[in-house]
Amino acid sequence: MSNSNEKISLQTYLALLAAALLSFTGILTETSMNVTFPELTRVFNVTLDTIQWITTGYLLMVTIVMATTAFLLKKFKSQTIHLSAAIAFVIGDVMCALSPNFPILMSGRLIQAIATGLSTPLMFHIIFSRIPAQKVGAMTGLAGMVISLAPALGPTYGGTISSLMSWRMIFWLILPIIVVSWWLGSHFIRIDPVGTGSFDVLSLGLLAATLFSLVFAVSKAGKYDVFSSQVLIPFMIGLIALGLFIYSDTHGSSQLLDIRVLKWLSTSLSAFTYFVLQFVNIGVSFLIPVYCQYALHSSPFIAGLVLLPGSLVGAAISPFAGRLADVKGYALPIYIGLCSMTLGGLIFFGIQEFLTAWIILLVYSFLRFGFNMGFSNTISNAMLNVPHKFRTDINSLFSMLQQFAGSIGVGIMAAVMAINQNNGAGNLAARSFTGGRYDFLLATMLSAAALIAAIINFRIQKHKAQLK
The missing domain is CATH 4.10.860 (DNA Excision Repair, Uvrb; Chain A)
Incomplete structure (x- = not known):
């Protein structure tokens, strides 16, 4: 039984750093390419709906690979998995940097996605294998900071590099980070397989x-x-x-992964909450720049910049949220997070006609505070409430849900906006206003549903604890 004073070894910290660097770089590239789409349509002579598969296809591949990690972590050494991920990233990265046409660029992106799909679950696997239970919340909070900060910095990184140099340099400049991750992983990741099975x-x-x-x-x-x-x-x-x-x-x-873990109602409720958190987070992060440009006539620079303070607030609050869970239990930060997200969505919906870029910046920061209070704590709570042998399945399933929620969240909110822009009444700004209204309402209702699920979940957990 671990005690709260148990020391975490330097090797464990460096192993986590190796996985975190690879995960951070992979997630960074998810969003860094979005700002290059107009240029890439001209460079490769393809349409925008084709170019966007650079991101959509990337997210789908990440999701699919994450589904395999429950098997891989049981079958292979974590060091081998990390090495394979690093090699895949380097190969894909160089292909993208040198790509003479769109098919080569797309292929490189899919190979890069394999690395991200492996590294993110590996990061959580190291935490749940090597960190004492009383400190899991704080460490998953740090992991959540990596996951939430990378996509926020992506557009800034991609836009700056492509403006000052070339979009190809987006790929060249991140190679040294992967080399460092590769070296750290080969020396410090030491976790043996935890089971057997066939693929x-x-x-x-x-x-x-x-x-x-x-x-x-x-x-x-x-x-x-x-x-x-x-x-x-x-x-x-x-x-x-x-x-x-x-x-x-x-x-x-x-x-592939043991989805029978969902037979436990508590696990299913946690999975639903985790899905909604990421759905609303990524969906609203897509919606706001689009809404600012179409409905408020903001410049692309301002439309992207309104997201940055909220993303930084969320990243900063993530470790605190984990420590709060370690001290006070998981219910408190998750309740605070989901209440904040529900209230944030309600404010967007309720005062929509008064929204300006500054107000959006403030409300989005509040919403991101809520997201990061609940996000990592939800997977930690789910992981610690199942028998140890099922933790790799929970890790794989929740990591997969996270990516799928992001891609489907963007897709649905984009579809709602497009439907209203193409079929509504009034000018484009008015039609975009209506589309945004439905999206804000959707975000509010989903957040409220997740809050109800969390309340039921913790009542179930409390009842089980009283029976022991």
């Missing part, structure tokens, strides 16, 4: 089909009618693939 290729294929079909359907909803064949067919394919995946994963001789 379920069929389940992985079905999961990939599910994720791709659902995201593709959502991406089409902004252009076509929701009940059109262009939307309904991929949506139905996604649902069928999901049903087949669940059956294959629970009835086959091997498993």
Whole structure:
């Protein structure tokens, strides 16, 4: 039994740093390329809806790879997984930097995504394998800071480098970070496999089909009618693939990840809360710059800048949120976080006609405070409430949910905005105002639903604790 004074070794800190550097760099590139889309459409002579797959495809690949980590962490040494991730990142990074055409750039991005899909769950695996339970909250708070700060800095990094030098330098300049991560990982990551099992290729294929079909359907909803064949067919394919995946994963001789962990209501409620937190976080982060430009006529620079203070506030609060959980329990910071997110969404919705860039900056900072109070603590709480042998499955499942929630959150909020811009009344600013109103309402309702789920979850946990 670990005690609160148990020291964390320097080796553990350096192992965490190795995984965190790789994860940070991978997540940084998720958003750093977004600002280069207009230039890349001209360079490679492709349309914007094609170029955006640099990000959408990247996120999907990350999600799919994360689904494999439950098996990989049981089967292979963590050092081997980190080494493979670093090699994949270097190969993909160099391909992107040298890409003569769009297919090579896209291929490089997908290879890079493999590294991010491996490194982020590995970071949490090190925490839950090497950190005493009484200090898990603080360490996952630091991990949450890495995850939330990287996408916030991405557009600033990408925009600055592409303006001063070239978009290709976005890839060259991050290579030294990967080399450092590679060296640290080879010397300090020392965690043996935690189980055995065979790899379920069929389940992985079905999961990939599910994720791709659902995201593709959502991406089409902004252009076509929701009940059109262009939307309904991929949506139905996604649902069928999901049903087949669940059956294959629970009835086959091997498993991709043990989704039976969701049979515990507490775990399912935590998974729902975690999904909503990231859905609202990434969805609103996409919505605000779009809303500022279309509805408030802000410049692209101002539209992007309003997100930065909130992202920095969130990153700074994440370690504090983890320490608060260690001292006071997980319920308090998660309740504070979800109440703040619900109130933030409600403020956006309630005073929308009075919104300016400055007001949006302040309300978004409040919303991001809420997100980071609850985000990492939700996965920590879920992890510590299952038997130890299921922790790699929880890690993989929640990491996968995090990425999928982000991609589907952007897709749905973009579709809602596009539907209103294409079909509403009034000028473009008025139609964008209406689209934003529905998106703010969606964010508020989902946050409130997650708060209710968290309340039920902690009542279940309290009842179980009283029975022991």
